[in-house]
Amino acid sequence: xxxxxxxxxxxxxxxxxxxxxxxxxxxxxxxxxxxxxxxxxxxxxxxxxxxxxxxxxxxxxxxxxxxxxxxxxxxxxxxxxxxxxxxxxxxxxxxxxxxxxxxxxxxxxxxxxxxxxxxxxxxxxxxxxxxxxxxxxxxxxxxxxxxxxxxxxxxxxxxxxxxxxxxxxxxxxxxxxxxxxxxxxxxxxxxxxxxxxxxxxxxxxxxxxxxxxxxxxxxxxxxxxxxxxxxxxxxxxxxxxxxxxxxxxxxxxxxxxxxxxxxxxxxxxxxxxxxxxxxxxxxxxxxxxxxxxxxxxxxxxxxxxxxxxxxxxxxxxxxxxxxxxxxxxxxxxxxxxxxxxxxxxxxxxxxxxxxxxxxxxxxxxxxxxxxxxxxxxxxxxxxxxxxxxxxxxxxxxxxxxxxxxxxxxxxxxxxxxxxxxxxxxxxxxxxxxxxxxxxxxxxxxxxxxxxxxxxxxxxxxx
Numbered sequence: 427x428x429x430x431x432x433x434x435x436x437x438x439x440x441x442x443x444x445x446x447x448x449x450x451x452x453x454x455x456x457x458x459x460x461x462x463x464x465x466x467x468x469x470x471x472x473x474x475x476x477x478x479x480x481x482x483x484x485x486x487x488x489x490x491x492x493x494x495x496x497x498x499x500x501x502x503x504x505x506x507x508x509x510x511x512x513x514x515x516x517x518x519x520x521x522x523x524x525x526x527x528x529x530x531x532x533x534x535x536x537x538x539x540x541x542x543x544x545x546x547x548x549x550x551x552x553x554x555x556x557x558x559x560x561x562x563x564x565x566x567x568x569x570x571x572x573x574x575x576x577x578x579x580x581x582x583x584x585x586x587x588x589x590x591x592x593x594x595x596x597x598x599x600x601x602x603x604x605x606x607x608x609x610x611x612x613x614x615x616x617x618x619x620x621x622x623x624x625x626x627x628x629x630x631x632x633x634x635x636x637x638x639x640x641x642x643x644x645x646x647x648x649x650x651x652x653x654x655x656x657x658x659x660x661x662x663x664x665x666x667x668x669x670x671x672x673x674x675x676x677x678x679x680x681x682x683x684x685x686x687x688x689x690x691x692x693x694x695x696x697x698x699x700x701x702x703x704x705x706x707x708x709x710x711x712x713x714x715x716x717x718x719x720x721x722x723x724x725x726x727x728x729x730x731x732x733x734x735x736x737x738x739x740x741x742x743x744x745x746x747x748x749x750x751x752x753x754x755x756x757x758x759x760x761x762x763x764x765x766x767x768x769x770x771x772x773x774x775x776x777x778x779x780x781x782x783x784x785x786x787x788x789x790x791x792x793x794x795x796x797x798x799x800x801x802x803x804x805x806x807x808x809x810x811x812x813x814x815x816x817x818x819x820x821x822x823x824x825x826x827x828x829x830x831x832x833x834x835x836x837x838x839x840x841x842x843x844x845x846x847x848x849x850x851x852x853x854x855x856x857x858x859x860x861x862x863x864x865x866x867x868x869x870x871x872x873x874x875x876x877x878x879x880x881x882x883x884x885x886x887x888x
Contacts, residue, residue, distance in 0.1 A: 466707045467568060467570060476694065477765050490725045491578070491611050495615065495618070496582070498536075512609055517583050539701070543572075600631065606641075616644070622659060624662075630793065642740060643665070644721040645717065647661050656684055665784050668686075669716045670693075672693060735778075743769050
């Protein structure tokens with residue numbers, strides 16, 4: 427095992443204590459009846475300020491599946507009626523359909539899901555009229571998500587505390603990504619983060635699989651308030667669209683964001699609201715909430731242009747973002763602040779490459795292996811969708827040559843021989859210096875050397 431591999435394994439175990447990307451809930455967590463929630467929906471300031479209501483004139487996310495890899499999504503929430511199109515549990519501790527709320531923050535997945543694809547609900551008083559701020563055809567009460575006509579896949583994971591199901595974070599994340607891809611997700615939302623920029627090598631194949639299957643992955647940058655001073659994995663994986671957080675004034679949030687060179691775009695992360703398991707609502711903050719806003723916009727784009735590649739979708743989002751902070755891409759805002767209207771309406775040149783990089787290129791350079799044509803290991807969870815593209819490839823380490831194995835031995839022998847020569851020469855010189863000098867000075871007989879030092883005169887006389 428190389429030193430780098432050992433370090434990655436150590437960071438992986440700490441890494442994926444995977445704090446649920448730093449979301450924080452206010453005291454409103456326990457509040458909120460499900461009915462007549464107009465006041466909650468009216469707090470969705472990002473729908474107008476991020477250009478989402480204008481983007482709805484073009485697309486509302488129909489016919490697109492978005493996977494929510496999180497703590498489970500409560501499909502019984504009134505604002506999620508008819509939204510879930512499937513699900514699974516990869517933790518071993520949840521329900522088979524992924525709808526049981528589990529983990530250290532069991533409410534987290536439902537908060538994310540309602541912000542992403544909530545559809546609101548009809549009020550108890552059927553005569554209530556819809557609010558214009560909710561956008562066209564939106565239900566009058568409850569939370570309306572960024573992509574209210576998209577469908578969700580709930581992939582439940584147990585993160586943030588010891589998993590009674592026995593499966594580690596390192597196992598759950600790649601299995602979740604694979605299942606989502608195999609079951610038709612065109613966008614994957616990962617509102618999870620860690621304090622380490624490194625990720626386990628076991629994740630490579632799953633994220634490569636998603637890249638080769640042309641799936642957009644959106645991940646949270648993490649929060650300083652949650653201990654994430656810099657962006658942590660999986661938001662550091664090349665090709666992933668990483669989302670930073672903004673405060674209510676539209677500047678980089680001090681507590682509800684972090685910084686790093688992998689950030690792609692920034693979106694609102696403070697004074698957010700979302701649905702809770704059981705039908706309630708809560709105010710919350712963090713890049714966990716900024717991420718479904720961006721993932722929702724990705725769903726709007728994929729609905730409008732079904733044939734558009736994942737690279738083009740990401741490029742459209744970042745290239746239409748409003749520049750902020752230092753000119754050009756910077757570690758606080760990435761390419762800028764999300765502008766959903768421009769992402770759906772602007773004339774954006776076609777791009778064949780992902781501006782945020784490629785996991786396949788990264789593997790080739792940094793794992794010091796080749797992308798083999800062998801198939802990657804199949805997902806442990808049965809897939810309901812037949813693969814349409816070749817299986818993802820995984821890096822295979824090259825075997826060392828015989829010459830490579832012999833070089834260290836030759837180096838050791840060479841330095842050992844040189845050391846013996848130096849020691850031998852020193853001994854020879856010492857023995858030569860120790861020989862008796864002939865008496866009478868040069869050329870004559872010398873007095874034998876007794877080895878005694880001359881005595882010093884202590885009398886003080888000259």
